[in-house]
Amino acid sequence: MSRSGEFCPRCGDAIEADLDARPARPGAEGVRDPDSVLCDGCYFEEFDLVEAPDRIDVRVCSQCGAVHRGNRWVDVGAQDYTDIAVEEVSEALGVHLDATDVSWEVAPEQVDENNIRMHCQFSGVVRGTLVSEEVVVPVKIARQTCERCGRIAGGSYAAIVQIRAEERTPTEEEQERAQETAEAFVAEREATGDRNAFVTEVTEVDEGLDMKISTNQLGQGIAKRIVEQQGGTFEDYETLVTEDGDGNEVYRVTFAVRLPRYRPGEVIDPEDGDGPVLVRSVRGNLKGTRLATGEDYEASFEDGDAPDARRLGTREDGQRTTVVTVEDENAVQVLDPETYEAKTIPRPDYFDPDADEVPVLKSRAGLHVLPDDGGETGDA
Known part of the structure; x- marks a missing residue:
């Protein structure tokens, strides 16, 4: 290889490389990365192929299994969190911009129920030289309670769906069907990513069934579907319960479903x-x-x-x-x-x-x- 005519500013050795072929600083056209003037020996002496965090904490809900990502909780449906740990580590790792033809793999090691050690093996080509590096990133599974489960545990609700019947008491079958309808409707909303959709409590009363629902919109949708399936009508009644931090009135709505006087059969x-x-x-x-x-x-x-x-x-x-x-x-x-x-x-x-x-x-x-x-x- 021909000499470039330049000398390494750190060790003084002549640089046997074409400086013009070495990477420029990203985002600064025509401006060479300061490290590019170093000889290969000095360059690789402090070169890190991979930048990795000392530890990663994964917050998961101990009740529903949701994972906290960014500023919100996300339902992932995972039975264990090894795959989640692999994703979190993969997103947190950084590979040096000078590396090309990069390949990598991550091998998890389950230490115990809440700790996973991630062995990360990387390789790539830098200055025409194949380099490899292994890093180990500990992952801590921190079990908490998400906002949704906290609201359920605290009995939070905004609507009540009452199941009644005209001139009679709803049968056990009608009440069970109404509850199944409510649970199916909530499941549909959850499938779209709505974590505010849940049934807080179901109570049998002398007149029928009372279901406490998380939101007024959800309560209205449930009442409408029950009437579509079993007939009858429903009405809604608002009750002022409090004011929010901005002074806006907050209402709780009761959706009174009245099933028909007679039943099929x-x-x-x-x-x-x-x-x-x-x-x-x-x-x-x-x-x-x-x-x-x-x-x-x-x-x-x-x-x-x-x-x-x-x-x-x-x-x-x-x-x-x-x-x-x-x-x-x-x-x-x-x-x-x-x-x-x-x-x-x-x-x-x-x-x-x-x-x-x-x-x-x-x-x-x-x-x-x-x-x-x-x-x-x-x-x-």
Whole structure:
């Protein structure tokens, strides 16, 4: 290699390199990095291929497993934090700008539950020379409580969703379905990264179910979805609870969901002269099937969502009984399931003339054939 005519300012040796080919200071065009005037021996004497922190602390929530990054908590869904430690170390390491063809690998060593030792091996080409370096970075897993879990533990909430029913108490099934709806709605919001979405508390009361929800927007969305799925209506009521630091009024909102008067599967008598109705749907106005004829029934506009009617029983109250004979297209004779007397009752369209047994409901409105299980369609 030819001599450059320059001498190393540190050791005085002649520099056997082309100074013009050595790196310039980044961001300063035409200005050479001061270290570039050193000979290779002096340059590599203090050269560090990798710059690494003495230690990295990874803050994780001991309750939900979220990791604190920057100025916020992030849900990562990790079972352990080795991968998180690898990411944190990789982002914290710096490679010298003069190095080219850099390759590296990180090997974690689990010391204990909260400590990981990261062995980082780097190699690269500097001034035409292959150099390598290994650094060890300790990673400390600091277990804390994130803001979200802290709010849940503290019972924080902004809205209440109440589950009630018109002229009755919601069934256990309806309450469970409402809670499942709320939890599914919250999970959808969490999946979008909304860490303010959570159900603080669910309480059974004599009238139904109360759910404390983190935000008013979330409470409204839950109430709306429950009504979409189970029918009924909801109203909201604001209550002033405090003022924030800027003097703005802070309200807590109660979303009162009122489920329909009747449930799918109930048998009611609108007392309009056409006989009992097996309720199929209560979303919107009530819809059902006439047990005497099998014809469709739908509550009229004057009745509102549902008519005033007597409750006669439910689909589950039906009993199977023997078909004695089919008299004609309008009547069938069956055995009374209690007295075992042969009785002639209306023959609805859904009655199977080849059936030996049929489900029937005995009530104060008389004895009526019920649809088989496949013939009833309730609310989804």
